Every structure is written in structure tokens, then in C-alpha cells.
Amino acid sequence: MNTRELLTILSNSTGVSGHEYAFSSVIKQAFEEFCTSVYQDATGNIIGIRKCKKEKTYKVMLAAHMDEIGLMVKDIDDRGFISFTNIGGVDSRILLAQEVIVHGKEDLFGIIGAKPPHLQTEEESKKAVEIKDMAIDVGMDAKKVKELVSIGDIITFRSPTSCLLNNYLSGKSFDDRAGIICIIECLKELKNTDIDVDVYAVATVQEEVGLRGAIVSTYNIEPDIGIAIDVCHGETPDAPKEDTHSTGKGPVVTIGPNIHPKLVKKMFSIADEYNIPYQKDVEPGNTGTDAWAIQVTRSGIPTLLLSIPLRYMHTTVETLNFNDIVNTGKLLAFFIKNLKGDLEELLCY
């Protein structure tokens, strides 16, 4: 399987939080190649299980979320223009002249517009246009639009993946479809190798609206170790340097209260041992990722967080370096291969 191509397919797919089912079959199929069984739970999470030969062993859960941010239909005016609100954190400044798909009874192509610039005062044109002053144009009269579209229908961005130089890619939902590809890279690396633990590959739902898929899937699986794979902010000219990490320099490993101290040390030593590049990130509290939910499931789960640096997160042109995904997959695989025998010593305080 070409994982770079799969990332393109996943990012181009549409699955706003709560509506991930549209492409869950693609993920199921990808997991099936490497897992002994794959199922979908009641909340919509896709869970692939890769059993090892040992009976009654430890369970390692790898979680990446499949949902994306998007928009929702609020109203339809008497000329057929659709007003909307956001699902998840959307910067209104990215929305003007954006292409969208309105998921009504049919998928309708649309464009986000606003009051034309020549009708705005100088003062107005210096300001960002607010979502309430924008409208989606699907190019049909009100009667037709109202027939096909209902209030509450989901709207996704249309932004096919572009290949930039040096293995950089740009697309609309690498947050966190990139994480899913890391899991697949890891499973690929583990193929035909004997390991001592069972691996649970989980594509979680509804992360962007409150880490909900991770809450129930972790409860359900009850792992001994939970590893979330998400994205973090990549370095760009307009972002504060202290809040970002370099792209192309390997996965970012988080340290802080959300993270199990002994496990993370092991992660660092594995990366050093196998010469896998990585970066460190200190998060003093909530990591805002599935890791935050995983850690406090049932009686508590030792948790890790790996992140891929991503430029322009939550825009339609999220940009990453694919080498970071490959290295994240490798790091996960080597970490798992090195979980041998009794892990009590490693997991206790």
C-alpha cells in the first residue's frame, strides 16, 4: 500500500465531527490489511486489532482521530444563499472565496462569498469578515436549495491535496488523517514480526468537539498503554517560534502531566537507539488531544503523545512533510517491538 497516496485519499475525503461514516470504509479496509480483526463501535470509532501469538498479554492502543473541522447550515435565504456556522475551531479569515461541499440530499458544490469589496467602506475592508456576514452560493434558486438542503446539514471544505517540493504535502484535513497514516506505517513496519503485545489501532471520532471517540474507545479496549498520534503546530514566518516545531525533523514527543514519565523516557531511548529523529515538546497541562481523554479512562492509562508538525492547522491548506509521518510510524513500531516480557516495572511509579 502506498501510504502517501492513502493520505491524499483520506484528506480529500469528508468527515466532519459526528459525520465520519462517509469514509470509515476506507480506513477499515486499510486496517484490514494488517489486523486480525477490524470493527466499528457504537460511537463510530474504527478499531483494528493486531493480535500477537502470546495469550493474555499487554494491550497497546494507538489512537488518531478521523474527524475534521467544518461548517453547518444555519439558514437559507429567499434567494437560495446559505448562512452557516462552524463545527470545531474555524478561523473566519480563511473562509472568503473558499470552495465547499454542502452535504444535503445531494452533495452540492458551493462558494463562500460576502458583500463585494467595492461596496465596503475603507474601514470595513480592513476588518476580517465575520461568519455571520458570509453566505454560501450553490448556484440554485431558493426553492431548489430548500428542497435539497436542510438546516443542520454538514458542509466540508473542498481542497484537493497538492504535492509541494521536498515531500511536503498540502491538504484540508491532515489534522488528523496524518495520524491515521502514522498508525498504518507502524502496522506496516510490524508486519511479519513477532511482538509480545496486542496492538489496537483506533481511528477515533469527534475529537475536534471534545475527544469523545477516545473516551469510549479507550474504555472499551482498556489498554495497558495508550498512545495518541496527532498534529502540532509547524514552524512558519508568522507564528511564534516557541509555539511551533520544525517540519521534516521527526515526530514531536510530548512531556508533561498528560504523559507517563517512564514510558516517555523509553520512547526517547528507543529513538536514540534506532537513530530516528525527534523533537521534544513540553505541555504543562491539557494537550488538547485524545491523549488527554485516554489517560483518565477507567482506573487510569499510561499515556504517550506523538505529534507531526503541521503548518496552518485548521485551514484548507494544512501542510506537512511526509518524512515526519514515516519516522513517526517507525518510532511507534520500534517502541512496540521493544515492549518485551513483564512491563510492570515500566508502567509503575
Added chain:
Amino acid sequence: MLLKELTEANGVSGNEKEVRDIILREISGYCEKISIDRMGNIIALRKGTSDNGKKVMLSAHMDEVGLIVTGFTDTGFIKFKPVGGIDPRILVSKKVLVGKQRLPGVIGLKAIHLQEPNERKQAVKIKNMYIDIGAKNKEDAEKKVSLGDYIAFDSCYMPFGNNLVKAKALDDRAGCAILIEMIKERYSFDLYACFTVQEEVGLRGAKVAAYTVQPDMALVVEGTTCSDVPGAKEHEYATTLGDGPAISIMDRTSYSNKELSRLLYSLAKENNIKVQYKKTTLGGNDAGVIHLTGKGIPTATISVPCRYIHSPVSVMSMEDFEGCKKLVKLFLEYINKTKQEEENE
């Protein structure tokens, strides 16, 4: 499809070659004379059947608004400036193609999580934007991209809705497509189809093309603002999508010749073609320089309404486009008839 090919070709003002080449290929079999002048305008002559020496000029501009490379950051991002009138706010989170090699790039913006609350309320200024092509650093970027390389929006031609299309550069590839059709017919007068350069930076190409041709009358075929969208009051609609081609009365650069404008309007009405007057007086087009050429040239403008003009996602109605095409043809046929009648008298 020609309109798809024309709109997906990149021709930011000063860099119209891709568009020019398509047009030359399309018209080469039909014209007695095709010249490309020193500015890059195409002046195509369809010789008339009579030797009365009357000249009618049709004009459509090949160029589109876009961006140009003005520098690099040390980390390999491209700095740019706009070419033509662009609202900076439409540039954020968009895909672009850089240079002749059409190198993909994106205009990003730092994530919402990294912004201060008051920052989110302000429009991003172009001087704070940059293009990401995935270069490792400045040197790497400079290997692929040079200062002055032109940058176009990356946006495909897409039919949607009720017989509409979305594309970039409908202003004025729609006009170019119509002129390509018009040049295929022969009339009594000499028909000059001028595909002009640099309209978006100050009507530069048409000025010299009109000087060269010295026509007896001119018709500019344009894509124009259509502001019939939420946020605009009805009286502010410059044109309305689906109400047919728009005929200009005046704008910032010219008064249309009244007789020609009325003729266009009545021809449309007589032939059951939807038609509208352009209701605002803002903006301008090649008519502004053509009508002041030499001793003065009677000039009118007919336009296809385009919503979200000067953005990667301009929208026009195919019905308006077809109506515009028909009306230009009727106009030429009418002139043909009256010129012949004048001669017979």
C-alpha cells in the same frame, strides 16, 4: 472544452503567453492576418467582403489578476505583491501556481490556536503573507523560483448549480472565448479582434492596439462585477446573475457611445435575449482607452456578469455567456447590414 482551457491557463498581466498561445491556435485558420504587437496584444484581422475600408474592433483582454514574486524569507517562503486589484482577504488559505513551471504553493496563515483574539478580527495584510512551496530554505527556493515570477490562482473550471460555472479568470477569458467565435464569420467590413494585454494594471494593451487598428467603432467584451449577493442591497447590484449580458452606460473610464449601447439593448429585446444595464458606475475597462484613441472612437461595452470576480472562484451563468455571444453576433450582423445599405444608396 475551450472555456475550461482558457480559464485554467495562467495569464497574469504582463505574462499572457499561455493564453495567447491557445488563442493563436484557435484563430489561425480563420484570419487573413494575425499580428502580435510589441506589447503582446493579438490583433487578428478578418478581412471584409467589400473594400469600403470600414473597420470594427472587438476587444477582450487576455490577462487576469494575480501575484508576483518579490522576495524570499531565509526559511524558503516566497514574498509577493498583487498584480491588479485583489482584496487581500480572499488570499488566505488558498492554493497557487508559481512561475512558468506551475509549481504548486499555498498561502497559509498561522493556526487559529496561535492567534490573539483581536488579531482574528483584523484582515491579514499582504505584506504579512507568504507562499509555501515546501522549500528547505532560501537557496532551495531560489533554485525553483525567481524574482518576478508570476503567480496565478490554482482553481479548476467547474460547472455547478443551475447552469453556472466556477473558474478563475472568467474576467476576461469569457470575452476571449466570444471573440474567438466571432472571428470565424466574414462581414462586409474589416473585423479586427484584439486580444489585449495588461488590462488589469491600467488598460495598457488596448491603448496601443486601438492606435494600431484605428477602427471606426469598437465593442469591448468583458466580464464584469456581479454583486447580487447577501450583504449588498438590491439597488447596489451592479448586475444580476442570470439576467443576461450587461450593457455599460458609464464607468470611471468612459461613457459608452449612446447609440451603440441603445442598439445593443434593443437588438437583445427584439431577439428575446435577456439583457440588463450595468447599474453601477465603478470600475473601468479597455473602452476607457479605446474611445480616446486618435480622433475618438465610438465605443460600447457588453459584459458577462461574474460573481466573486478577481478571486479564484469567479462564477458566471452559461446562459448569460451564450446570450452575450448571441448579442455580439447580432450586433455585428446589424452593422454589416447597415453598412451595406449605406453603400447601396
